[in-house]
Amino acid sequence: MSSRLFARAFPAPSTSSAVIPRASTSSLRSRLSPRNTNAVFGASVRWNSAVAEKARTAKFLPDFSLAGKVCLVTGGARGLGQEFCRAFLQSGCTSLAIVDLKEEEAAAAGEELVKQACVDSDMSPEDYSVIGIGCDVSSELSVQQAFRKVMDTYGRIDSVVASAGIVENYTAFDYPFDRIKRLYDINVHGAFFTAREAARNMIPVGGGSITLVSSMSANIVNIPQPQTPYNASKAAVKHMAASLAVEWAKKGVRVNCLAPGYMLTKLTRTILAHDEDLKRTWESLTPMGRMGEPEDLAGAIVFLASDASRFMTGSEIRVDGGYCVI
Numbered sequence: 001m002s003s004r005l006f007a008r009a010f011p012a013p014s015t016s017s018a019v020i021p022r023a024s025t026s027s028l029r030s031r032l033s034p035r036n037t038n039a040v041f042g043a044s045v046r047w048n049s050a051v052a053e054k055a056r057t058a059k060f061l062p063d064f065s066l067a068g069k070v071c072l073v074t075g076g077a078r079g080l081g082q083e084f085c086r087a088f089l090q091s092g093c094t095s096l097a098i099v100d101l102k103e104e105e106a107a108a109a110g111e112e113l114v115k116q117a118c119v120d121s122d123m124s125p126e127d128y129s130v131i132g133i134g135c136d137v138s139s140e141l142s143v144q145q146a147f148r149k150v151m152d153t154y155g156r157i158d159s160v161v162a163s164a165g166i167v168e169n170y171t172a173f174d175y176p177f178d179r180i181k182r183l184y185d186i187n188v189h190g191a192f193f194t195a196r197e198a199a200r201n202m203i204p205v206g207g208g209s210i211t212l213v214s215s216m217s218a219n220i221v222n223i224p225q226p227q228t229p230y231n232a233s234k235a236a237v238k239h240m241a242a243s244l245a246v247e248w249a250k251k252g253v254r255v256n257c258l259a260p261g262y263m264l265t266k267l268t269r270t271i272l273a274h275d276e277d278l279k280r281t282w283e284s285l286t287p288m289g290r291m292g293e294p295e296d297l298a299g300a301i302v303f304l305a306s307d308a309s310r311f312m313t314g315s316e317i318r319v320d321g322g323y324c325v326i
């Protein structure tokens with residue numbers, strides 16, 4: 001079922017966080033003294049383009065690096081899930097499982113992402129091990145089999161994102177029950193099966209990070225389109241993340257959720273295809289005046305997946321252009 005795209009010798013990843021050299025407290029204090037401001041802020045306080053350019057090639061906070069981490073993304077063949085995969089490869093991850101309904105689509109997405117990751121970098125395709133796995137997250141057995149493949153391939157798993165999800169717009173009176181049930185099976189039970197299998201495999205190796213993709217709809221009621229079961233499913237995902245976070249906090253497994261606002265993906269494009277005014281309405285309801293691009297979530301997902309968020313669990317990060325605050 002799984003197809004291995006690119007193989008390489010996989011070095012045993014380190015579970016310990018990268019150590020940043022720190023200045024001693026006394027040397028910091030002297031550098032921060034008012035007489036010594038230049039030592040802290042540099043010779044010139046003016047913005048300097050040459051220095052900015054030099055800093056661009058400098059190293060960034062190592063805790064944000066995903067080097068050596070094995071990552072898994074459900075719903076990773078397209079949309080936001082694919083963007084999360086891209087962000088992981090750009091942040092140093094070289095061992096990635098892309099889990100989606102169709103194995104071929106997951107594998108094709110992996111191949112394309114690896115090609116892109118090699119552009120403008122010193123990496124070559126052989127440096128990456130990316131596998132595509134076919135899986136229906138609404139089936140517990142299917143999720144268990146997907147995780148078994150990841151463990152067979154890499155022997156560990158460090159960061160998991162549950163992004164697979166669907167949305168439909170029906171009024172409450174019109175929504176067929178079998179479709180409501182299917183939506184909960186994917187959005188709620190799928191997220192639960194993914195998180196539970198992730199934790200089962202993370203706990204024996206000291207822990208890991210799980211991110212459930214909820215939505216701003218967990219916090220507000222979207223208008224004008226009716227989507228009560230979807231909104232309720234995302235509120236369930238938000239509270240699921242908090243509840244699992246408490247269950248597993250002392251076992252080293254962190255569980256958070258990422259709540260996007262309106263993003264331009266296949267999921268939303270399908271809705272917008274039937275209603276041209278809707279995009280304008282959504283934009284006008286968003287303080288920043290636009291829909292988000294999938295890459296607008298890259299920083300938040302890397303933060304949650306990496307050691308940079310090591311003291312964060314049970315939290316939600318909303319990335320919605322300000323939608324929820326008005």
Ligand SMILES: NC(=O)c1ccc[n+]([C@@H]2O[C@H](COP(=O)([O-])OP(=O)(O)OC[C@H]3O[C@@H](n4cnc5c(N)ncnc54)[C@H](O)[C@@H]3O)[C@@H](O)[C@H]2O)c1
Nearest residue numbers: 075078079080101136137164165215260262263265266267
């Ligand atoms: N796009 C948005 O505006 C937006 C906003 C908030 C939250 N979200 C959430 O983000 C997540 C991703 O949405 P998207 O916009 O990328 O959607 P999308 O439709 O573009 O992609 C969803 C992916 O999930 C996969 N998938 C669907 N059902 C599955 C199943 N049963 N098993 C395995 N994979 C399955 C699909 O094949 C697809 O690759 C969803 O959970 C969605 O609710 C999206």
